[in-house]
Amino acid sequence: MSQIATLTLGPVLYLWEGEKWRDFYFRIADEAPVTQVFLGETVCSKRFHFTEPHLAEVIERLENAGKQIVLSTLALVTLERESRHVRGLIADSPYPVEANDLSALGMLRGTPHVIGPMVNVYNAATARLLASRGATAICLPPELPVESVNRIVADTPDVEFEVFAFGRMPLAISARCAHARSKGNIKDNCQFVCKDDPDGLAVKTLDQQSFLALNGVQTVSHTCQSLLGELHDLAQAGVSRFRLSPQDCDMVAVARIYDDVLVGRCDADDGIEQMQRIYPGVPLSNGFHHGREGAAWVARARNTAHGANL
Numbered sequence: 377m378s379q380i381a382t383l384t385l386g387p388v389l390y391l392w393e394g395e396k397w398r399d400f401y402f403r404i405a406d407e408a409p410v411t412q413v414f415l416g417e418t419v420c421s422k423r424f425h426f427t428e429p430h431l432a433e434v435i436e437r438l439e440n441a442g443k444q445i446v447l448s449t450l451a452l453v454t455l456e457r458e459s460r461h462v463r464g465l466i467a468d469s470p471y472p473v474e475a476n477d478l479s480a481l482g483m484l485r486g487t488p489h490v491i492g493p494m495v496n497v498y499n500a501a502t503a504r505l506l507a508s509r510g511a512t513a514i515c516l517p518p519e520l521p522v523e524s525v526n527r528i529v530a531d532t533p534d535v536e537f538e539v540f541a542f543g544r545m546p547l548a549i550s551a552r553c554a555h556a557r558s559k560g561n562i563k564d565n566c567q568f569v570c571k572d573d574p575d576g577l578a579v580k581t582l583d584q585q586s587f588l589a590l591n592g593v594q595t596v597s598h599t600c601q602s603l604l605g606e607l608h609d610l611a612q613a614g615v616s617r618f619r620l621s622p623q624d625c626d627m628v629a630v631a632r633i634y635d636d637v638l639v640g641r642c643d644a645d646d647g648i649e650q651m652q653r654i655y656p657g658v659p660l661s662n663g664f665h666h667g668r669e670g671a672a673w674v675a676r677a678r679n680t681a682h683g684a685n686l
Contacts, residue, residue, distance in 0.1 A: 416448035500531035543621025599661035605676035
């Protein structure tokens with residue numbers, strides 16, 4: 377595709393207090409160089425009441441700033457009330473909807489919509505099928521190697537492709553809540569303990585190596601995927617959007633760095649150094665992109681790999 381690549385902001389995956397969530401998006405609206413913002417709870421329906429009271433004013437602020445709005449669905453539907461919520465969202469939304477679960481696709485058929493990174497699109501045949509049913513854009517899963525990304529993009533015309541370019545990677549989701557269990561609670565009486573870990577709860581192996589992070593019913597990577605050094609090659613291959621997934625750090629600064637690298641105001645190596653200062657304590661990774669284990673960091677300048685802990 378020939379259009380200039382842009383930055384998008386994915387939905388907040390973590391449980392943040394309502395006011396923090398609202399103020400985060402207010403600042404994104406006013407300061408962040410992103411063109412499209414995804415809103416909605418994708419992880420746990422019990423979190424709705426934290427954000428829904430602020431949703432209308434957040435959408436108004438973002439629209440006044442010229443941002444495009446997309447509403448995201450849950451990634452796992454297990455209850456009737458969750459099913460009703462997804463049906464209502466698709467039926468009533470004045471904005472495009474991002475499907476993060478296959479159960480939403482039947483209701484979206486024939487309607488322009490977006491496919492989220494939690495739907496497994498691993499080949500061009502799948503992408504073309506989804507496009508034939510109304511998908512206008514697809515955010516590819518973060519675990520895809522670059523060879524697969526390039527092949528899917530080249531073999532699927534008339535669809536915009538997005539790549540997960542920053543953030544802890546969503547790896548799995550479960551009907552059970554390991555986060556609540558780790559704090560001595562059960563899912564039905566979780567006490568919303570996940571709000572105590574606004575960037576996920578670190579999980580270590582038995583020999584105390586950092587491994588994963590828990591986010592309610594979701595498992596995310598310990599490392600933070602960063603494709604700053606790969607932006608230009610991906611854009612040349614036809615990727616038109618790069619997704620920044622919100623973490624508990626200065627996401628406006630993150631977006632500005634990605635924008636600077638994308639348009640050539642900043643070298644990728646300088647951007648990576650800045651990123652490590654903005655989001656300290658969380659190793660950067662790009663291993664999946666290079667066909668390695670996801671936690672690996674493949675250095676851009678020397679094209680050598682250094683291990684990291686997931």
